[in-house]
Amino acid sequence: MARISGFAGLLGLAAVATIASGDAPYSIQLHWDSAVDAKVGIVLPGILSCFELPTPSVTSDNLLLKPSLARRGCYSDNTTYHGGDTHGLTVYDPPHCESWPPLKPKGCPSAGKVSIRVTKEDGKDPVVQCSTSPAAFPAGYSVKCTGPEAADDGKSAMKFTSTVVKSAAATLETAADSTLVV
DSSP states (O other): OHHHHHHHHHHHHHHHHHHHHTTOOOEEEEEEEEESSSSSEEEEOOEEEEEHHHHHHSSSSEEOBBBEEEEEEEEEEEEEEEEEEEEEEEEEEHHHHTTTSSOOOOOOOEEEEEEEEEEETTOOOEEEEEEEEOOOOOOSSEEEEEEEEEOSSSSSSEEEHHHHHHHOOHHHHHHHHTOOOO
């Protein structure tokens, strides 16, 4: 029983040290959207580097991302924090992908990945960047990241929006398909 009490005491001291360090909890809102007809989903938990597990919204297409600013192991030279959170975006085109045909279902295409990176030097405000990367197997979709903008969830310091769009190659292919040569 003493070990449990000692461990609980240690956790209490860690919480007090975090509060005393002046690093208030910092969060970033990541919203995902679709500029195509198909539904879009985000892959969770994603690839985390010095971030807490993301908190998805129950009512909207948002994630609450929290950098682990209190973890000193995430700091280089013990003064500069570096962290990142990367998520894939899946396009449900056709809507029954990954479930039909039942014996050998066809996978849903990926639009690519969206990454949020945070750099924070002690005593300065965090610098947050959003970047995208293409899917490993091109499927006619890509991801565009916009922001930062004011967060609308009441919890976050800022908001980024990742939008799935038709890739330029797919748009040219569609235009060529719709041209009739006589």
